[in-house]
Amino acid sequence: MTALTETSVREAAPGGGVRREALYFAVRNGKLVAGFGIVAVLLLLGLAGPLVLDLAEPGAYGTRPMAPPSAEHWFGTTTFGQDVFAQFVYGLRTTFAVGALGGGIAAVIAMLVGFTAGYRGGLVDEVLTMLTNIVLVIPTLAVLLIINAYLGIRSVAVQGLFIGLTSWPWAARAIRAQTFSLRTRDFVALARLSGASTPKIIFREVAPNMSSYLFMTFILLFGGSILIASSLDFIGLGPTEGISLGLMLQNANQWSAMQLGLWWWFLPPGAGITAIVGALYVANVGLDEVFNPKLRET
Amino acid sequence: MRRYFGRKLLVYGLTFFVAVTVNWMIPRFMPGDPVSSMIARAGASNPGAVETMKAYYNGLFGFDQPLWKQYLNFWTSMFQGDFGISIWAFPAPVGEVILNAVPYTLGLMIPSVLLSWVIGNWAGAFAARRKLLDNTVLPVGYILTAMPYMWLAVLLAWSLGVVAGVFPVAGGYSFSLQPSFSADFLLDLLHHWALPFASLFLVALGGWAIGMRNMIIYELESDYSNYLAALGAPQRLIRRYAFRNAVLPQITGLALQLGVLVAGALVTEIVFSYPGLGSLILKAIQNQDFFLLQGTFMFIVLGVLIANFIIDIVYVVVDPRTRAGMAGAQA
Numbered sequence: 001m002t003a004l005t006e007t008s009v010r011e012a013a014p015g016g017g018v019r020r021e022a023l024y025f026a027v028r029n030g031k032l033v034a035g036f037g038i039v040a041v042l043l044l045l046g047l048a049g050p051l052v053l054d055l056a057e058p059g060a061y062g063t064r065p066m067a068p069p070s071a072e073h074w075f076g077t078t079t080f081g082q083d084v085f086a087q088f089v090y091g092l093r094t095t096f097a098v099g100a101l102g103g104g105i106a107a108v109i110a111m112l113v114g115f116t117a118g119y120r121g122g123l124v125d126e127v128l129t130m131l132t133n134i135v136l137v138i139p140t141l142a143v144l145l146i147i148n149a150y151l152g153i154r155s156v157a158v159q160g161l162f163i164g165l166t167s168w169p170w171a172a173r174a175i176r177a178q179t180f181s182l183r184t185r186d187f188v189a190l191a192r193l194s195g196a197s198t199p200k201i202i203f204r205e206v207a208p209n210m211s212s213y214l215f216m217t218f219i220l221l222f223g224g225s226i227l228i229a230s231s232l233d234f235i236g237l238g239p240t241e242g243i244s245l246g247l248m249l250q251n252a253n254q255w256s257a258m259q260l261g262l263w264w265w266f267l268p269p270g271a272g273i274t275a276i277v278g279a280l281y282v283a284n285v286g287l288d289e290v291f292n293p294k295l296r297e298t
Numbered sequence: 299m300r301r302y303f304g305r306k307l308l309v310y311g312l313t314f315f316v317a318v319t320v321n322w323m324i325p326r327f328m329p330g331d332p333v334s335s336m337i338a339r340a341g342a343s344n345p346g347a348v349e350t351m352k353a354y355y356n357g358l359f360g361f362d363q364p365l366w367k368q369y370l371n372f373w374t375s376m377f378q379g380d381f382g383i384s385i386w387a388f389p390a391p392v393g394e395v396i397l398n399a400v401p402y403t404l405g406l407m408i409p410s411v412l413l414s415w416v417i418g419n420w421a422g423a424f425a426a427r428r429k430l431l432d433n434t435v436l437p438v439g440y441i442l443t444a445m446p447y448m449w450l451a452v453l454l455a456w457s458l459g460v461v462a463g464v465f466p467v468a469g470g471y472s473f474s475l476q477p478s479f480s481a482d483f484l485l486d487l488l489h490h491w492a493l494p495f496a497s498l499f500l501v502a503l504g505g506w507a508i509g510m511r512n513m514i515i516y517e518l519e520s521d522y523s524n525y526l527a528a529l530g531a532p533q534r535l536i537r538r539y540a541f542r543n544a545v546l547p548q549i550t551g552l553a554l555q556l557g558v559l560v561a562g563a564l565v566t567e568i569v570f571s572y573p574g575l576g577s578l579i580l581k582a583i584q585n586q587d588f589f590l591l592q593g594t595f596m597f598i599v600l601g602v603l604i605a606n607f608i609i610d611i612v613y614v615v616v617d618p619r620t621r622a623g624m625a626g627a628q629a
Contacts, residue, residue, distance in 0.1 A: 130308075130309065130312070133309045133313075134309060134312050134313045134316055136554065137309065137310065137313045137602065137603065137606055138313055138316065138317055138557070138599060138602075139556070139557035139560050139561070139598055139599060139602050140557050140558075140561070141557065141558075141560070141561035141564065142557075142560070142561075142594075142595050142598045142599060143317075143320065143595075145579060145583075145591065145595065146320075146321065146324050146591055146592060146595050147324060149582075149583055149588065149591055150324050150325060150588070170554060223444070227446055228561070230446045230448075231446065231447070231448070231561050231562075231564075231565050234446075234448045234565050234568065235564070235565065235568065235579060235580060235583065236580065236583050236584065237583065246446075249446070249448060249449065249452070252452075253448070253452065253568070253569060258452060258455055258456045258459075258460055258467070259460060259467075261460070263456065266449075266452050266456070269449075270445070270446060270448075270449030270450075270452065270453070271449075273444075273445075273446050273449065274441065274444045274445045274446070274449065275444075276444075277444035278440050278441055278443075278444030278445075279444075280444075281440050281443065281444055282440055
């Protein structure tokens with residue numbers, strides 16, 4: 001079985017090259033397919049749900065408070081009669097937005113710092129590494145707490161921005177180490193000999209050789225941003241308008257859903273966050289196996 | 299070794315400096331005027347009252363002085379242990395309010411962090427390369443690390459506290475008891491401590507187990523492992539060597555995770571209304587008590603720096619390369 005598939009890859013290889021081989025293993029990797037599958041389903045629910053399904057406004061007070069899950073209210077209602085399923089669907093949007101924004105900004109900063117420090121070396125490296133270490137040691141959530149407390153009006157965009165600005169250091173360190181090992185390779189030396197500029201060498205020679213690594217870093221930053229945002233929301237420093245999965249947990253806790261036995265209020269949002277982040281982690285392991293032949297299970 | 303500690307201390311010193319500066323800057327340079335928003339929140343409309351309050355708050359923050367002087371004053375008052383007066387616990391000084399809460403947070407964090415690290419590493423090392431165990435430890439580990447801390451806390455409090463009624467779900471001790479060193483009180487304290495501890499312990503456990511499992515597999519593939527196996531060394535011995543090498547990145551990982559662990563402890567305390575720093579932060583935010591919030595921030599930063607330094611010392615003890623001045627640990 002494996003022998004057969006191996007040959008078919010080799011036949012396909014001349015046309016597509018590395019990318020087609022990666023795709024070949026990607027669709028056959030259970031972890032990757034399952035992980036991205038779960039994320040895709042939840043993302044689709046968040047994006048298309050409000051358009052396709054007939055949902056109530058997530059904040060609108062309904063007439064049937066504290067109702068358990070039923071055909072009418074799939075996930076039941078809160079003490080104020082708000083539809084938990086509607087909140088969940090809109091909350092997914094916010095959660096994905098914070099993840100993409102926070103993870104994206106963190107990834108960009110991490111790449112800038114990591115590439116520059118790793119490729120330039122010397123004094124630039126010393127200064128950037130020092131900066132990275134300082135931001136690394138400062139407890140992220142504590143900084144975000146005081147920043148958000150002083151912000152009168154908090155939006156999802158600002159929350160994502162500040163999460164991105166504080167959560168890049170470990171990624172920058174990892175990218176720096178990778179760049180460090182790549183910069184002494186022959187093809188980089190060749191590019192330098194041929195007179196290519198530093199940014200060009202970084203983006204044309206160094207970055208593509210670690211693109212799989214960069215993508216996996218982004219996924220981890222994405223998941224991390226979601227977890228940090230949910231903690232912030234839970235402490236009461238979430239977006240002042242709208243709803244997110246973390247805010248749902250905060251509301252449930254604040255209005256004693258636990259003591260009142262309204263389990264349908266606090267189970268879905270936590271399960272949603274766990275599913276997204278867990279699926280991202282599992283997909284990441286799958287990606288690792290796709291890109292790194294040593295890890296592939298035969 | 300002197301270079302190693304010198305570098306570490308430089309980073310921590312700079313971090314402390316940055317943290318204090320950030321703490322000073324945020325109320326002053328954030329968009330919006332904290333003084334007028336505080337007055338607006340107090341709901342004062344009488345022009346005379348507004349003027350008096352404005353003068354009072356400006357004096358409190360020292361806004362009437364030039365910026366550089368405000369900055370120096372901030373440092374001096376901090377070294378004198380003066381973090382201002384708490385609004386929520388008026389008229390108690392912030393330092394005192396925080397010191398009352400710190401033992402609860404430490405009592406929760408230190409055992410849960412250390413135990414989850416030890417047991418997680420052990421479980422991960424044990425499961426690596428053992429098909430059946432690996433297939434259970436790995437998925438459970440991923441689910442646990444992906445869980446938001448507060449959600450597992452809510453689940454435990456709801457299932458074991460509310461539904462089963464085995465554990466109390468709120469507070470550090472029963473309201474009917476006075477804090478004392480009697481057996482009754484200590485038992486009650488332990489009873490209230492169990493659930494928050496369990497939830498912190500479980501979430502952190504998954505990450506350590508996964509990390510250790512991956513490290514062990516990596517070490518078992520390395521040359522020295524193959525060499526030992528070729529010599530006919532027993533599996534137990536090879537695994538022991540692999541473990542000793544794999545535990546080093548896990549120690550560094552503990553230092554890197556400190557911020558996340560503190561954040562986890564804070565939200566867990568909020569779920570259980572546990573009287574530590576987390577509940578204090580919640581009170582500070584609900585009451586717009588900025589002095590209390592900023593004081594807590596400084597305490598958390600200080601605590602994380604001290605913990606980092608302790609881990610550095612442990613690393614020197616464990617890894618002989620740092621003692622010999624070789625680049626064992628990343629500075």
